[in-house]
Amino acid sequence: MYPKYAIPALCLMLTVFTAVAQQKAPSGLLCDLLAFPELQVENGYPVPPEFPHRGGAPLQEVRIGNRQPAFSWIIPVASQQSAYQIIVRSSDGKEVWNSGKTASRRSVAVDYAGTPLAGDAVYYWQVKFWDEKDQESDYATPQRFRMAKNITAYNTARYPLQKTDQQPVTIRQSDNTWRADFGKDAFGQLRLTLTSSTGKDTVIVRMGEALRPDGSIHPRPGGTIRFQEHRLPLLAGTHTYRVRIRPDARNTGGQAVLMPDYIGEVLPFRYVELSGYEGNPGKEGLVRSIVHYPFNDEAASFVSSDSTLNAVWELCKYSMKATTFAGVYVDGDRERIPYEADAYINQLGHYAADREFSLARYSHEYLLHHATWPTEWILQSVLMAWHDYLYTGDIRSARYHYTDLTAKLLLPLEDANGLISTRTRKQDAALLRSIHFKGDGIRDIVDWPHTGILGLGKAEGGETDGFVFERYNAVVNAWYFHALRAMSKMAEATGKSEDAKALSARAENVRKAYRKTFFDPKRKIFRDGDSTQHASLHANMFALAFGLADEADLPSLAAFIRSRGMACSVYGSQFLMDAVYDAGDEAYGLSLLASRSERSWYNMIRAGSTITMEAWDNKYKPNQDWNHAWGAVPANIIPRRLMGIEPLEPGFSVFRVKPMPGGLQHASLQLPTVRGNIKMAFRQEGGTFFLDLEIPGNSAAEVHIPKAFTGKNYKLRVNGVATKPSRNGAFTLRSGQYAIVAGK
Incomplete structure (x- = not known):
């Protein structure tokens, strides 16, 4: 999941304009396409933002290097924007840009247009909008971003890599070997917490992607399917050990992308074996730290x-x-x-x-x-x-x-x-x-x-x-x-x-x-x-x-x-x-x-x-x-x-919904977009096609009924209202929630 942080007390310095708001505030703010421009990690693990740094371990953080960052936001479902207002303030509360009420439907990639932003400085931005009836929203929760030391005309900001710790899904003993399965393969590292009463024990650690028929890790799986074996001498008492991944000559060569120092080398593996260990490590004794770019598992x-x-x-x-x-x-x-x-x-x-x-x-x-x-x-x-x-x-x-x-x-x-x-x-x-x-x-x-x-x-x-x-x-x-x-x-x-x-x-x-x-x-x-x-x-x-x-x-x-x-x-x-x-x-x-x-x-x-x-x-x-x-x-x-969802205009201002289900009886989808989630579900029942559709705010959909359910004199109802169908089965809907029924 993405990291989630509370807005710090410093944000209270921002002046929030009050109004009789009849619209929900915008959400899903992006600064230069990043939902979390405040993200900082220490050795790969997210930590609460700290500006300025107070010393200690070096942090990896997002830096915005564009002279004119671009701002995007999500409008509530069933709304169309007619105007917006963006305010950007420095960390001391000074206003550096106030767009005023700007008549525009644009809610993606709005370029900063205030006084020049300073390098290495922290800023906050917020936005509100007016809908097509000129109803005003609340301001979105302010989003914080930090500029790079060297600002250029154009630069793509990105996140640092993250680590996520996982325990095995299953662990069992077979003869003198503990076998652990993490459920899925992942690029990562391994930490072991083991106990030795003598300090003279040596454990054989195996890590791999494939199994042999007997359930053991395959030491020669073929191709570039990975396997490594390590000898781990134990110290007396209980200690936590990090298995040092051996780098591969080919994937650390001249053209390869190297792992950053704050992460270290990784290996793709799903399975772990411990041979020669007398105790019971338990699931908590085996920790896989997977490495990945920030990713929202619930987005789609x-x-x-x-x-x-x-x-x-x-x-x-x-x-x-x-x-x-x-x-x-x-x-x-x-x-x-x-x-x-x-x-x-x-x-x-x-x-x-x-x-x-x-x-x-x-x-x-x-x-x-x-x-x-x-x-x-x-x-x-x-x-x-x-x-x-x-x-x-x-x-x-x-x-x-x-x-x-x-x-x-x-x-x-x-x-x-x-x-x-x-x-x-x-x-x-x-x-x-x-x-x-x-x-x-x-x-x-x-x-x-x-x-x-x-x-x-x-x-x-x-x-x-x-x-x-x-x-x-x-x-x-x-x-x-x-x-x-x-x-x-x-x-x-x-x-x-x-x-x-x-x-x-x-x-x-x-x-x-x-x-x-x-x-x-x-x-x-x-x-x-x-x-x-x-x-x-x-x-x-x-x-x-x-x-x-x-x-x-x-x-x-x-x-x-x-x-x-x-x-x-x-x-x-x-x-x-x-x-x-x-x-x-x-x-x-x-x-x-x-x-x-x-x-x-x-x-x-x-x-x-x-x-x-x-x-x-x-x-x-x-x-x-x-x-x-x-x-x-x-x-x-x-x-x-x-499912048939593709953008027709940049930024999903208009997109197509053209399901082609074949013989699939039913299906549902949540698709994340820059303007918000598109949600759809269909089912085929006899000669009738049922389609539920949620169109994000500030967008429109060109909807196509599958050919099997159209033709001469086919019937169409949208939210219970009989609608005159087009001959090719296509029609346009604005942002909102719809229950569509079509058939002959």
Whole structure:
């Protein structure tokens, strides 16, 4: 959970204006996207804020480094804001900004506009609003923040890492060994409180992620599944020991993200064994300190009539928390290196699991300057920036990094035919410098791994569905088209209208060239490249997911995609699932999400992992690890596609609710957003669809009734009132609580 602090007495110095308030006060305040800008930790453990410090152990704390911090807040449900007033005061009570009553609906990412803020100084801000009837609210409880010593034009604030202590879920003795199970895998450290009467005892401590059939920890689990063994000589009496984790040479190398000194080295483990200990340690004698970014376990929830789907959701949601241990999105424990593709999927899943945006933004900005080798990964930086803006409503990051983002479009690789290629000798030192890539060149990946590498034999197909790499590649050009469209929207949002028009026109040219080069009009599917007839799952799912298919293509594309099954990696499944739902094939989408086949998310649970794995199974990637967030695709697909909630306008000012339940009898979801929680629940009963929906304040929803319950003369009731339905089943609702009933 997030730390919770009482507002200190110093806040009493603030002047709170009194008024006859007919509205509840705003809540959920964010300063530079942080809900707890006052957070301080000592050696990883949250401590009450103390300004100024009184000495003792050094503290890690949040510092706001932006010259103009941005403020966001949540408006009560059923309200629409017409005006706001923000007041910012220094710690001595001096007012440094009073916006006055400002006519505006904006409640996310409102930039500070007062006198310059001082470095290393503490401030408090509060806000109230007026609704559409000009009814005034109370002020929100003031929120405290501290500025960095060095303030710059733009800087992304983030939290320090936290530790949370846990005891085993179970502990039992088998022969001369105590076996403890913490219930779930986590990156952490181990403390033991043990007693020796002689001081001559030695205990063998084992920590690991996987078990053997006999229930003991597997010492050679294969791949990058972790195990460590330690000899622990005991002192006479009762003492608490900290097991010192041995660092791994690969994940502490030159490109890896290192654990900070205040945390120390960590190991992913679920199980602990103590051999040779004569006493009974009890649960209280074994403490695992897990390391994670601040995370609200209660922010998001999902439950449905399908128990397998529920288990998959819980696996993926927990993976969002467990894999934040490094303070930046990394690829897993084997390398601990940030990669764009991992971060993109992690970003979407994290948004669905918590009202937290800073880690995704920091990871994206880190990757802007630490690019990796795949062509598609470079283009994904643009999509990460777009989703950052779409989910937060805060354009500052894209504005500040506009030049870098434009470079990530790889425009110099475009040929006369309108397509890009890494095989036309257009890569040069200037291009690589512009994208901050330090290698010899980038190359296309499509999916990972390829055949014949990382322990796969030449006869094993890898995860590309036999994709044929040609001079012009369908997948990389689908990414190019997708990135151009996203960059056009960000250009418009940053006031660069001419750029926006040029990028939009270029995207349209790419679309025409793409269909001319890759679409097979006889088979009505897409080929892999310009000089091959081979058509892979990947060529077709990316084209469909990124808007390169015409409406008339959907039946043939959906049929082809079904015929290929899950012929992609856990990474590729992100775009397979998007494509399936874009084709309207909701029954197939549900069957994939809730599958129990070998190539399924449930198989990760069956294999014994509690964090999503890097591959469907060890045999598909023999060096895989068991803690890879890019395997957690359902964390975003369940809320985005099955439940159908996606932002249509930045900051969720308008969002779509388009449930695609397939055969799912009922489901409910709580989805955190920058504007507050969206709550929805549906059930199918006979020929009637029931939808309960709560829309956060200051927002609106475009609601779609599933096609199975619409058509000519279908009936619609909203909060018991007969409503004239639209022919396509879509209608708009403002903030509030609704009971919707639709059917034929």
